[in-house]
Amino acid sequence: MVMAEARAAATLTANLRRRLTYYSPTIAIAVGVILLWEFIVLIFDIQQFLLPKPSAIFAEFMLQVDLWLAPGERSILFESSGATFWEAFGGFFIGCGGGILVALITSRWTIVSEATMPFAIAANSVPIIAFAPIMNNWFGITNPASKMAIVAIIVFFPTMINTVRGLTLVDAQQLELMRSYAAQPAHILFNLRIPNALPYIFSALRVASALSLIGAVVAEFFGGPRATLGVYITQEASAFDFAKAWTAIMMASIIGVSFYLVVLLAEKRLMPWHVSLRGQG
């Protein structure tokens, strides 16, 4: 038992070391860019309202962390992050869920999916963010639903289009095999079409995870409650408090990257067989 535990611990540290080696160039580049940024601002004496030093942004961020943790105080930055996160997440959930659902329904009848696809592809190239002021009128400028609606519409179309493609672009011989088994449509859907669509769906979800945060923050630029990242950035920027604006940009990036990682993790769990994930983890 002890031996086995020791061996398990040994492989764990070995794994950790291998991963660190794998990611070390990435980490080195990140650290290098931040250092370069810091030195360029110092050497060329760039005004803080044009480009604040990373150290200044980090100091402002730590100040907000202290405020957030202190009892009785509030940090608008963290409240904004929470609010924007929920807008993006809600929109992502509704839009992607709706896209997958509509794709499942329309792909049941070839005629319906063929009739709707051109509209979906056309709608996908419309700059939907331009509807943000209209959504503000519909739902109310301070209602998170106005931002969720924008995010949901933005992510709906790519998700639907990709899902329909994945459900319909099935290998002809795999379909013939099902035909030779005299399989029911439900069997073909669950055993062939849906597994075939998973890689398509996940590539859409990865794009949607980034789009949802862009959609939420940009929609907030058109107006929203004080405690949202988009409003925070516009207000602090117009007050020339650029370090604060940059902390909000940083938070938006962190949320965006986490979204993406969660989608990646789900992908790894649900389709470990896929080419892109073989031999990892």
Added chain:
Amino acid sequence: MSADSKDIAILARGINKIFNPGSDEAVIALKDINLEVEAGEFISLIGPSGCGKSTLMRLVGDLIQPSAGELRVNGKAPGRARLDRDYGMVFQAATLYEWRSVTKNVQLPLEVMGYPKAERQARAQAMLEMVELGAFVNHYPWQLSGGMQQRVSIARALAFDPAVLLMDEPFGALDEFTRERMNLELLKIWQQTGKTIIFVTHSISEAVFLSNRIVVMSPRPGRITEIVGNTLPHPRDFNTRNDPAYHDLVAKVRDLLRDAHGLEWSESDGNG
């Protein structure tokens, strides 16, 4: 070859198949095909590209419908036979479902057909042992070589014990050595199971080595040139390919195919 002494598995009378009928691109894929296959017989369809050998196999398997003629499988219409799950199919590509493990791939037809779980697993295990992949049940298709994938595909086709095995150039993508080994394994499986096998191939040596009868076909329009009987004794093994009778048969089929090709060349020369 008297029809009354044995059961007829496949009967084709006056089969025509025209693709895109009535349009400018109309192609006569098969013309006046007559063929009788006894139950338990191993038949090869051989011929140059465009001779309709795959089309004929697909007609038997009810993947497409004939334009004219009568086709019966075990005394039934092909559509009925398909609904009765009489067909096991193997294509040139192994066509495994990459998201399923080897055993789950073999179990797929059984799942679709509603077999209970314990029986699914037992059958998959037995089939995989027959194709000598008993140690690979939990592997995924991408972890197997091309020959191993094709063996999984054969195990999957046999899992639900269909009456007829339809094989469309199943070893066409394999190297010569692997192909000869797969030929031996397929013969062994055929003798164990007694299935009726329709085997489409480009390879003369493969057709002669495997089958009871070799159906030689020629293109434009696709038709049967000759049906060559094959009396090479069973069991056949590596030495069979050294038998003079084997070489005579190979030469005979090659000559027949050359005639079919020669006709083709002189026709196209004549057209400019």
